[in-house]
Amino acid sequence: MKKYKIGYTTGVFDMFHIGHLNLIKRAKQQCDYLIVGVSTDDLVVSYKNKKPIIPFEERLAIVESIKYVDKVVPQITMDKMNAWNDLKFDVMFHGSDWKNSEMYNKIIDDFKTVGVDVVFLPHTEGISSTMLSEILQKIKVQ
Numbered sequence: 001m002k003k004y005k006i007g008y009t010t011g012v013f014d015m016f017h018i019g020h021l022n023l024i025k026r027a028k029q030q031c032d033y034l035i036v037g038v039s040t041d042d043l044v045v046s047y048k049n050k051k052p053i054i055p056f057e058e059r060l061a062i063v064e065s066i067k068y069v070d071k072v073v074p075q076i077t078m079d080k081m082n083a084w085n086d087l088k089f090d091v092m093f094h095g096s097d098w099k100n101s102e103m104y105n106k107i108i109d110d111f112k113t114v115g116v117d118v119v120f121l122p123h124t125e126g127i128s129s130t131m132l133s134e135i136l137q138k139i140k141v142q
């Protein structure tokens with residue numbers, strides 16, 4: 001019997017890597033049904049000012065094919081309560097890199113009002129989409 005019924009997690013999942021897989025696998029260990037919100041290209045551009053390297057439809061298809069993922073949805077806004085109104089999950093997971101951030105402290109407070117837990121899972125050190133993109137950039141310059 002798992003602790004939670006419906007779990008939710010989000011991300012860009014650009015150039016899908018082992019850190020993403022670890023996060024998704026650990027999330028599924030704690031819930032029966034895992035929903036993953038994949039950020040749209042427009043959303044990423046709106047707060048990062050750069051487009052992901054892999055287009056949204058491809059990132060969505062990759063995440064959807066992972067055996068720990070029960071459902072994928074587009075993440076079109078950073079407002080997690082908006083997603084909860086549609087999906088009614090019991091828990092939201094995120095890597096521990098965002099623990100104690102202003103954004104997640106607010107999400108924790110907001111979700112408390114509707115009885116949703118926020119669980120931070122261990123962040124996998126030494127890999128990120130940003131790092132991969134910097135490596136690609138260096139290769140291009142050489």
Ligand code: CTP
Binds near residue numbers: 011094124
């Ligand atoms: N994540 C993780 N370990 C990593 C990279 C990501 O646990 N090494 C987790 C994040 O904490 C988040 C999810 O995977 O819960 C999606 O992260 P995302 O932002 O898409 O990936 P990053 O590689 O962190 O991307 P970026 O470098 O653009 O921040």
